[in-house]
Amino acid sequence: MNLYFLVEGRSTEKKVYPKFISHFIGEDLKKVTEFDEITNNNYFLLSGNGYPRILSSVLKNSILDINSQNNYKYLVICIDADDNSFEERKIEVDKYLKEFKDDNVELIDSCEIILIVQNRCIETWFLGNEKVYKSNPQSSILKEYQNHFNVKDKDPELMETYSEFDTHANFHFAYLREMLLERNVRYSKNHPRDVAEPHYLDNLALRCKEKGHLESFQKFLDFCLTVKAQL
Secondary structure: OEEEEEEOOOOHHHHHHHHHHHHHOOOOOEEEOOHHHOOOOEEEEEEOOOOOHHHHHHHHHHHHHHHHHOOOOEEEEEEEOOOOOHHHHHHHHHHHHHHHHHOOOOOOOOOEEEEEEEOOOHHHHHOOOOOOOOOOOOOHHHHHHHHHOOOOOOOHHHOOOOOOOOOHHHHHHHHHHHHHHOOOOOOOOOOOHHHHOHHHHHHHHHHHHHHOOOHHHHHHHHHHHHHHHHO
16 A cells, blocks of 8 residues: 655655654555655655645646556645635645646546645644643743643644734744743754654644544544554
């Protein structure tokens, strides 16, 4: 079984998704560097270099890649919801797929599309680690963010943006950066560091199980379990 992962981010997702896959699916699924190197139980991961390019152009080329191999079981599209809902993102993806079909580009029947919508963004998922959260931070900025929305008690996916930020994603990124800095961990898009390590991921999964939070992350976990059972 082979999987094709198309992720939105230019840097973070390219670094953390291989760790997600290794931890939640297992080492039996091996990464290849080129889409045509797959044999059995491999995955290929490609960045769409941001939104909307991932949908407007890269997705079409990915479908052509998959069709040329006829050996992929899943095309996994990972995008941010940001200020939209899962339903709105799905409608958008379906719109592009219809446009591609009108151009005679359609995914072969043997490959299934799995849509993972990171609600609101991948940093939202990382905000779910309760053990990292510091209830009495020194940072005045973090205190302001906590007063606005306490991500330890409330589901990070439900957090609205803050007045000085133009999007949910920008605010969630800033919140995570401040939360980790309080633990002397420097987070950036290019250097996500600890957030994809096993201990961190286990705490996110536990948050889903115990509180029912991070619904979009739970959907990704469910998919990983499905793949793991099929290997």
